[in-house]
Amino acid sequence: MTEPILRCEGVSKHFGAVQALYKVDFEVASGEVMALVGDNGAGKSTLIKGIAGIYPFDEGQILFDGSRVRIHSPRDTAALGIEIVYQDLALADNLDVVANMFLGRERVANGVVLDEASMESSARETLDSLAVTTLRSVRQTVAGLSGGQRQSVAVAKAVMWNSKVVILDEPTAALGVAQTRQVLDLVRRLADRGLAVVIISHNLHDIFEVADRITVLRLGQRVAVFRREETTQQEVVHAITAGTLNVVPGMQKDEGYA
Amino acid sequence: MSTDEKTSPDTLPAYEHFAVEKNPSTVSEYMQAWWVKVRAGDLGSLPIIVGLIVIAAIFGSLNETFFTSRNFTNLLLQMAGWATIAIGIVFVLLIAEIDLSVAYNSAVGAVVMTLLLRPGDPGWPWPLALGVGLLVTTLVGLVMALIITKAGVPSFVVTLAFLLALSGVVLILTTLFTTAGTILIQDRVIKGIANSFLDATVFGIFGFWGWALGIGMVAGYGGSELMRYRSRKSSGLPTKPLSVIALQVGAGAVVILAAVYVANLDRGVPTVMLIVLALVAFWTFVATKTRFGRHVYAVGGNPEAARRAGIDVDRVRIAVFMICGLMAGFGGVILASRLSSVATNSGGGNLLLNVIAAAVIGGTSLFGGSGRVVSALLGALVIASVENGMGLLGLASGTKFVITGMVLLAAVLVDALSKRGRAAAGIR
Ligand SMILES: Nc1ncnc2c1ncn2[C@@H]1O[C@H](COP(=O)(O)OP(=O)(O)OP(=O)(O)O)[C@@H](O)[C@H]1O
Numbered sequence: 268m269t270e271p272i273l274r275c276e277g278v279s280k281h282f283g284a285v286q287a288l289y290k291v292d293f294e295v296a297s298g299e300v301m302a303l304v305g306d307n308g309a310g311k312s313t314l315i316k317g318i319a320g321i322y323p324f325d326e327g328q329i330l331f332d333g334s335r336v337r338i339h340s341p342r343d344t345a346a347l348g349i350e351i352v353y354q355d356l357a358l359a360d361n362l363d364v365v366a367n368m369f370l371g372r373e374r375v376a377n378g379v380v381l382d383e384a385s386m387e388s389s390a391r392e393t394l395d396s397l398a399v400t401t402l403r404s405v406r407q408t409v410a411g412l413s414g415g416q417r418q419s420v421a422v423a424k425a426v427m428w429n430s431k432v433v434i435l436d437e438p439t440a441a442l443g444v445a446q447t448r449q450v451l452d453l454v455r456r457l458a459d460r461g462l463a464v465v466i467i468s469h470n471l472h473d474i475f476e477v478a479d480r481i482t483v484l485r486l487g488q489r490v491a492v493f494r495r496e497e498t499t500q501q502e503v504v505h506a507i508t509a510g511t512l513n514v515v516p517g518m519q520k521d522e523g524y525a
Numbered sequence: 526m527s528t529d530e531k532t533s534p535d536t537l538p539a540y541e542h543f544a545v546e547k548n549p550s551t552v553s554e555y556m557q558a559w560w561v562k563v564r565a566g567d568l569g570s571l572p573i574i575v576g577l578i579v580i581a582a583i584f585g586s587l588n589e590t591f592f593t594s595r596n597f598t599n600l601l602l603q604m605a606g607w608a609t610i611a612i613g614i615v616f617v618l619l620i621a622e623i624d625l626s627v628a629y630n631s632a633v634g635a636v637v638m639t640l641l642l643r644p645g646d647p648g649w650p651w652p653l654a655l656g657v658g659l660l661v662t663t664l665v666g667l668v669m670a671l672i673i674t675k676a677g678v679p680s681f682v683v684t685l686a687f688l689l690a691l692s693g694v695v696l697i698l699t700t701l702f703t704t705a706g707t708i709l710i711q712d713r714v715i716k717g718i719a720n721s722f723l724d725a726t727v728f729g730i731f732g733f734w735g736w737a738l739g740i741g742m743v744a745g746y747g748g749s750e751l752m753r754y755r756s757r758k759s760s761g762l763p764t765k766p767l768s769v770i771a772l773q774v775g776a777g778a779v780v781i782l783a784a785v786y787v788a789n790l791d792r793g794v795p796t797v798m799l800i801v802l803a804l805v806a807f808w809t810f811v812a813t814k815t816r817f818g819r820h821v822y823a824v825g826g827n828p829e830a831a832r833r834a835g836i837d838v839d840r841v842r843i844a845v846f847m848i849c850g851l852m853a854g855f856g857g858v859i860l861a862s863r864l865s866s867v868a869t870n871s872g873g874g875n876l877l878l879n880v881i882a883a884a885v886i887g888g889t890s891l892f893g894g895s896g897r898v899v900s901a902l903l904g905a906l907v908i909a910s911v912e913n914g915m916g917l918l919g920l921a922s923g924t925k926f927v928i929t930g931m932v933l934l935a936a937v938l939v940d941a942l943s944k945r946g947r948a949a950a951g952i953r
């Protein structure tokens with residue numbers, strides 16, 4: 268295993284009385300697909316949003332390429348080369364596909380004017396290369412897209428930026444059979460291109476198809492990390508539902524609960 | 526997905542669906558595509574055009590003065606200040622906020638400027654006095670925005686508080702130096718803003734600069750459409766057919782030049798239209814062609830998506846409230862210029878209602894994320910027509926209020942219903 272490109276050490280996050288994450292370690296290496304699994308409310312999305320800079324972790328640190336980084340906003344994450352496709356997709360319904368794909372990073376010609384033609388060309392290229400879309404027009408507003416189409420746009424947005432790490436939070440949850448197939452193929456292709464890919468999913472079948480390693484969260488703690496070829500679905504399911512917790516919620520005398 | 530069925534047979538692989546995307550290429554196909562959008566609730570400028578025709582028909586048939594060139598220039602003078610303030614309201618509505626203080630803020634700007642202009646006391650030159658007036662209204666916008674963003678108080682409440690406070694400021698300032706409560710503007714330039722016309726005769730043509738303005742607008746419109754056409758063509762992207770562009774620019778040209786012609790039958794195009802049109806053009810550019818404009822729409826459409834895209838949402842909000850303050854200042858000066866004075870009741874009456882109504886009637890959604898700067902101009906034209914027509918008929922104040930209220934209600938209903946239609950059809 269190569270040195271991980273992205274590594275979280277002992278990160279915690281609480282929302283009021285809810286300890287969503289407790290001293291979690293997590294890592295992903297370039298060229299690898301790391302699956303992140305766990306029951307509803309296990310803390311998967313919380314971990315991702317912390318990495319994304321949506322909110323800060325309470326404690327712990329993030330290392331990127333071996334050195335400690337501070338992430339204060341989504342902009343910092345993007346600058347590092349980390350792209351995230353959120354479970355709640357975070358597209359602006361009133362904007363068209365191109366505008367959404369370039370949101371926050373619009374191209375301008377001569378310093379001020381939006382370069383619509385060049386953005387539209389790039390967006391089309393990316394969407395074509397992914398071949399996961401049945402869009403009528405890239406100038407259609409996102410409000411008019413189906414769940415699968417929105418997902419495609421969100422994935423395309425993430426891969427368009429030559430990123431080093433792509434994180435997908437339940438990318439296939441809303442998709443039909445064919446589109447799921449295409450997204451999984453895409454995930455594999457991204458890793459083969461040398462990107463680090465993190466994929467969150469409740470579908471173990473999908474995960475066993477694409478993942479190299481599997482991290483299991485339970486009640487905000489990491490309970491196991493498996494290599495795909497050394498484990499079985501039963502073992503993973505067991506970890507998800509009954510993995511050994513380091514700290515039993517409500518029992519520890521940690522300052523986090525003071 | 527119902528749209529799949531329409532576009533292509535299911536036998537095609539996914540990427541070919543995308544490749545065969547069909548764009549209307551003839552005028553009639555274009556009209557059909559437009560009609561489909563309208564039926565789905567994406568009305569564009571349609572309600573405003575229909576509204577204007579209805580209003581003109583009603584007042585034109587009830588009073589013969591309505592369709593005179595003198596009344597037309599009056600109408601333009603009447604709407605100028607409202608349109609200007611409404612530009613700021615459009616921006617605020619785009620980010621799904623509201624500014625109830627605009628009317629009194631505009632009056633504060635005008636009063637400050639007027640006080641600074643008072644001959645000999647202190648008798649500042651007009652550019653300086655105007656600059657300070659605009660600075661004050663912009664700062665009011667800044668302060669409100671800071672409270673709204675940093676303390677997380679809804680803009681409705683904050684701007685309501687400022688509405689009250691600023692009406693007090695207007696009262697205090699106007700009664701500070703005079704007991705009458707009315708302060709005359711004596712500066713010729715400021716008075717001239719809304720009381721002069723492009724009436725010079727050059728090369729033997731009356732209203733030469735009015736014609737130049739009209740032709741310049743048509744050229745600007747046609748030029749920008751052509752530039753867009755060329756840049757898309759050279760990038761190999763689908764384009765609007767040239768015949769459609771020609772038709773649209775042609776229609777625009779007829780309307781604009783007819784307006785200049787009619788105005789020139791009377792005193793000429795009001796000078797203030799030069800300012801209003803320049804402001805509309807500038808802010809349209811900002812809203813549609815710059816990153817900032819794109820971010821304004823994104824914040825209105827989905828603030829969380831904007832935040833995750835790395836947009837500083839609070840900064841956009843603050844900038845928008847400052848724009849609204851600035852435009853309130855400009856509008857206040859135009860309104861004061863028209864009366865050549867400010868008074869204790871400046872900024873009061875129907876002003877707030879009229880400018881918000883103008884933005885909404887022009888087609889800017891109250892729900893955020895949808896609307897155009899030019900809707901300020903179109904909406905102000907409607908409001909001014911109604912007000913003007915009712916004035917000609919000599920209606921009582923009570924009747925006027927009721928009718929104006931009904932017009933606003935109609936506009937809001939059109940917005941809400943078309944939003945529902947759009948949601949059902951899945952368009953913005
Ligand atoms: N913004 C928030 N405010 C309060 N509590 C939150 C917030 N976000 C998450 N939580 C809580 O934190 C815990 C972890 O939530 P999280 O969304 O990370 O779960 P998840 O593993 O992504 O679940 P799912 O599989 O359902 O997506 C849950 O108990 C949730 O209720």
Ligand SMILES: [Mg+2]
Binds near residue numbers: 312313
């Ligand atoms: Mg989740």
